[in-house]
Amino acid sequence: MMLDVIDISKSFGGLSVLGNVGFGLKSGQIKGVIGPNGAGKTTLFNIITGVYRPDSGQVHLYTNESRLSLHCMRPHRIAREGVGRTFQKPSIVWQLTVFENALLGAMNQHRRQPVCGRKKLKEWTEYCLEAVSIDPQMWHSEASKVPIAVIKKIEFARAIALAPTLVLFDEICSGLSRMETDELTALIMAYREKEGVSVLFVEHDLRAVKNVCDEVVVIDFGRVIFDGGIHDAFKDPKVIEAYIGEERA
Amino acid sequence: MLYFLIMGMMKGAVFALAGWGFSIILGILGIVNFNHGIFFVLGGYLTAALFALGLPPWLSILCGSVLVGIYAVGVQRLLISRVMSQSHMMVLVLTLGVAIVSREVMGFFFGHDERFLVVSGISDRTFSFFGYIFPALDVIMLLVSVSVFFLFYYLFNHTAAGLTLRIIGENTEIAKILGLDVEGSYDLAMFFCGLWTAMAGSFTVFILPIGLHQDAYWTIMSFLVVIMGGAGNLFGTFISALIVGAILFISSIYVSGYSDAVIYLLLLIILLCKPTGLFKSKMMVEKRI
Amino acid sequence: MKANRAIKAKGVFINRNRYMLLILLAGFMLCLCPPFLNTYQVKFLSFLLINILIACSWNLIGGFCNYFSFGHGVFFGIGAYAFAIAWVRFGIYFYLSLILGGIMSAGVALLMSPILRLKGLNFALATLALLEAVRIIFQKWGFTRGLKGFDAGWKFPMTLSDQHFFYLIVLVFILMQISLVGFMASRYGFASAAFKEDELMARGIGINTTVCKILAFILSAFWAGVTGAIYAPMITYISTQSIFGINWSIKPIVVSIFGGIGSLLGPIIGGIILNAIDHFLWERFLEYHTLIYGILLIAIVLFLPKGFMDYKDRLTRLFQKKKPYRPIVDLD
Numbered sequence: 001m002m003l004d005v006i007d008i009s010k011s012f013g014g015l016s017v018l019g020n021v022g023f024g025l026k027s028g029q030i031k032g033v034i035g036p037n038g039a040g041k042t043t044l045f046n047i048i049t050g051v052y053r054p055d056s057g058q059v060h061l062y063t064n065e066s067r068l069s070l071h072c073m074r075p076h077r078i079a080r081e082g083v084g085r086t087f088q089k090p091s092i093v094w095q096l097t098v099f100e101n102a103l104l105g106a107m108n109q110h111r112r113q114p115v116c117g118r119k120k121l122k123e124w125t126e127y128c129l130e131a132v133s134i135d136p137q138m139w140h141s142e143a144s145k146v147p148i149a150v151i152k153k154i155e156f157a158r159a160i161a162l163a164p165t166l167v168l169f170d171e172i173c174s175g176l177s178r179m180e181t182d183e184l185t186a187l188i189m190a191y192r193e194k195e196g197v198s199v200l201f202v203e204h205d206l207r208a209v210k211n212v213c214d215e216v217v218v219i220d221f222g223r224v225i226f227d228g229g230i231h232d233a234f235k236d237p238k239v240i241e242a243y244i245g246e247e248r249a
Numbered sequence: 250m251l252y253f254l255i256m257g258m259m260k261g262a263v264f265a266l267a268g269w270g271f272s273i274i275l276g277i278l279g280i281v282n283f284n285h286g287i288f289f290v291l292g293g294y295l296t297a298a299l300f301a302l303g304l305p306p307w308l309s310i311l312c313g314s315v316l317v318g319i320y321a322v323g324v325q326r327l328l329i330s331r332v333m334s335q336s337h338m339m340v341l342v343l344t345l346g347v348a349i350v351s352r353e354v355m356g357f358f359f360g361h362d363e364r365f366l367v368v369s370g371i372s373d374r375t376f377s378f379f380g381y382i383f384p385a386l387d388v389i390m391l392l393v394s395v396s397v398f399f400l401f402y403y404l405f406n407h408t409a410a411g412l413t414l415r416i417i418g419e420n421t422e423i424a425k426i427l428g429l430d431v432e433g434s435y436d437l438a439m440f441f442c443g444l445w446t447a448m449a450g451s452f453t454v455f456i457l458p459i460g461l462h463q464d465a466y467w468t469i470m471s472f473l474v475v476i477m478g479g480a481g482n483l484f485g486t487f488i489s490a491l492i493v494g495a496i497l498f499i500s501s502i503y504v505s506g507y508s509d510a511v512i513y514l515l516l517l518i519i520l521l522c523k524p525t526g527l528f529k530s531k532m533m534v535e536k537r538i
Numbered sequence: 539m540k541a542n543r544a545i546k547a548k549g550v551f552i553n554r555n556r557y558m559l560l561i562l563l564a565g566f567m568l569c570l571c572p573p574f575l576n577t578y579q580v581k582f583l584s585f586l587l588i589n590i591l592i593a594c595s596w597n598l599i600g601g602f603c604n605y606f607s608f609g610h611g612v613f614f615g616i617g618a619y620a621f622a623i624a625w626v627r628f629g630i631y632f633y634l635s636l637i638l639g640g641i642m643s644a645g646v647a648l649l650m651s652p653i654l655r656l657k658g659l660n661f662a663l664a665t666l667a668l669l670e671a672v673r674i675i676f677q678k679w680g681f682t683r684g685l686k687g688f689d690a691g692w693k694f695p696m697t698l699s700d701q702h703f704f705y706l707i708v709l710v711f712i713l714m715q716i717s718l719v720g721f722m723a724s725r726y727g728f729a730s731a732a733f734k735e736d737e738l739m740a741r742g743i744g745i746n747t748t749v750c751k752i753l754a755f756i757l758s759a760f761w762a763g764v765t766g767a768i769y770a771p772m773i774t775y776i777s778t779q780s781i782f783g784i785n786w787s788i789k790p791i792v793v794s795i796f797g798g799i800g801s802l803l804g805p806i807i808g809g810i811i812l813n814a815i816d817h818f819l820w821e822r823f824l825e826y827h828t829l830i831y832g833i834l835l836i837a838i839v840l841f842l843p844k845g846f847m848d849y850k851d852r853l854t855r856l857f858q859k860k861k862p863y864r865p866i867v868d869l870d
Binding site: 076087091094095096104107108158162 | 725728729731732736741742743744
Binding site: 281328331332335337338339341342343345346347348349350352353354357465469472476506507509510513514516517520521524 | 606608652653655656658659660662663664666667668670671674675678784788791792795826828829831832833834835836838839840843
């Protein structure tokens with residue numbers, strides 16, 4: 001087991017966003033997190049990365065050395081322990097270049113595998129940028145001038161520059177064409193093959209989810225309604241009801 | 250001691266009157282208006298000028314306040330609305346500039362002397378309750394504050410315009426989609442802010458001397474009672490104002506000279522410990538600040 | 539982990555080495571000036587540099603980190619008063635007292651660092667409250683009031699000549715720029731670009747925003763304090779009215795916004811231009827001086843919110859259609 005989400009509940013004011021959410025993520029696995037809009041997926045990510053504290057429940061990350069309780073840690077500590085993340089709203093620094101944005105991730109890497117020294121940092125960042133196949137000619141363009149597909153890749157590169165063991169993708173394919181989505185998912189799978197990271201993949205594009213994920217957890221109204229293989233998911237009546245609605249006689 | 254407490258609270262009523270406008274502006278427009286103290290001081294000066302021209306006190310107060318309301322709308326329309334869509338910090342800097350300019354223009358127009366009005370028959374009257382003596386003007390100020398509070402409450406919660414303002418405060422985009430006149434509502438909110446704050450100043454000019462350079466003080470005091478009470482929460486502002494008045498008065502007796510410092514330190518502590526205020530913040534101010 | 543990062547100035551790419559060269563050159567040329575100028579002009583330049591120094595220190599926390607401090611003058615004042623107490627009351631060596639002024643300010647900034655938790659508007663008002671509170675306390679407290687308890691300020695004997703002060707200020711200016719460049723080129727300065735954009739995002743990618751903010755705040759306060767400590771003996775008399783006035787807090791904001799927030803050159807250019815205008819107004823239109831200043835403030839916010847540097851940059855980009863692109867980050 002790599003990540004254990006145990007019985008997480010969270011409410012804002014009177015609104016209960018997550019209720020008793022629990023699932024596990026095995027090492028090296030790509031697990032999808034899907035569900036209708038507003039089901040609480042981003043909140044779940046925020047809790048895993050330490051932005052919010054859950055009202056109850058725990059999140060445990062298993063590294064080579066120890067078990068970390070993510071629900072008590074602060075966001076930058078969690079990132080330093082090897083949890084990379086992309087954001088639903090493109091959150092890069094528009095005034096810096098593509099390269100510098102990726103460098104931001106590289107500078108704050110996992111504290112057990114430091115890449116020190118200017119030259120090594122530069123090489124590491126270049127490696128990450130190549131791994132997500134961003135055209136080297138674009139590396140020194142200002143981030144605000146770059147197309148959206150590349151922006152998503154920058155977030156990807158920045159996340160993997162942290163040398164993470166767990167990566168959380170929050171709707172990274174949103175706003176991309178079918179071709180761009182396929183390219184991105186292929187890159188994610190290649191990255192998983194190479195580095196053996198575990199991935200949590202939130203997406204609305206079910207085709208992408210089917211391509212990439214081994215298992216999937218379905219969340220509706222803040223509760224887990226399915227946790228298992230990707231192919232069984234879409235045969236499950238509860239999942240169908242959540243997405244499409246009940247069949248009217 | 251009880252006497253001091255009650256006296257202090259009465260003196261604090263003026264902060265409530267000055268603060269409500271600030272609370273509405275902060276809650277709905279989401280801006281901090283550094284020009285706020287100018288409304289107060291201008292109200293006092295205009296009232297003094299009108300009074301000197303021979304108008305009876307109540308009319309001078311009314312006219313002075315309305316004039317300041319118009320001034321407030323002017324500033325909003327011409328200047329603030331252009332910058333509001335940018336960062337809120339820029340609005341802060343802008344209103345700072347407006348305050349500086351207004352202060353100087355007032356200095357040219359009115360001269361730099363302080364204003365203090367005395368009305369024979371009222372200024373030296375006192376009421377006595379249960380053996381304690383209270384200056385009549387302070388009591389009147391308290392009564393005016395309370396009435397304005399109820400008026401505000403009614404206007405805000407039970408009129409269509411008030412509803413519009415509240416909707417805009419909650420979610421501006423939805424308001425625009427619904428076809429509500431957002432700009433007009435901003436102007437209306439600013440008008441009333443200027444009106445009530447000037448009214449506070451107009452009354453105060455009978456109680457205390459008001460000087461041109463006091464506007465910063467009143468701005469900060471308004472901010473203090475609003476933050477303490479929760480931005481947008483009118484009742485919270487009122488209670489905070491009474492508390493602040495009491496603290497000011499009592500500290501001016503026991504640690505005289507440092508009483509202002511006590512207030513600023515109080516503001517610091519409140520900001521650090523509970524920036525949303527002691528009472529619940531009524532409007533979605535957290536989104537804006 | 540240093541990156542030889544070019545420091546971006548709102549569109550104007552300034553290489554770190556080029557910038558330092560510029561500063562050193564300017565400093566050198568300034569040092570050559572005094573023999574050719576009369577006392578009045580030397581004093582004018584000294585005051586100009588003092589204003590620029592404070593503006594640069596404000597820009598670190600206000601421009602680069604987006605925490606608009608509206609009471610930055612408090613550090614200026616604490617530096618001045620710390621110097622006064624150290625030198626006059628305790629007889630500590632002159633130059634050491636100057637440094638002590640900076641250290642005291644930095645210490646107060648460290649103490650008050652929890653206010654960095656606050657968001658924009660609240661932070662601004664918190665700094666303002668701090669300024670006023672400190673002003674009143676220093677005014678009333680016997681220890682800080684003056685040498686004798688009933689004094690209203692500190693009086694200093696004439697120590698150094700005007701020229702000597704000028705050289706001292708130029709030295710402090712150069713040292714300050716070195717430290718600023720060092721900070722911005724370090725990982726903390728680099729990280730500030732990220733958390734200025736979006737603090738939550740920055741924390742999510744591993745940046746310890748708390749440490750970055752506090753470092754910037756302390757550094758900014760230190761230099762404001764040193765500036766205050768030099769200013770005090772220069773004008774030979776300080777009191778709470780003069781040193782803790784709101785002008786010392788507002789002017790650096792105006793200068794920095796005018797010159798270009800978030801750029802190293804911004805406050806310098808802004809300081810030069812605005813002080814020239816200020817001086818001109820003071821001579822010709824003394825009465826309307828503050829009024830025109832306020833109008834200028836409004837005009838800047840309305841028409842030039844990104845500052846002069848951005849305006850200049852837009853103009854140059856208009857004329858230079860093609861620029862051979864130079865990579866900014868050069869880690870070699």
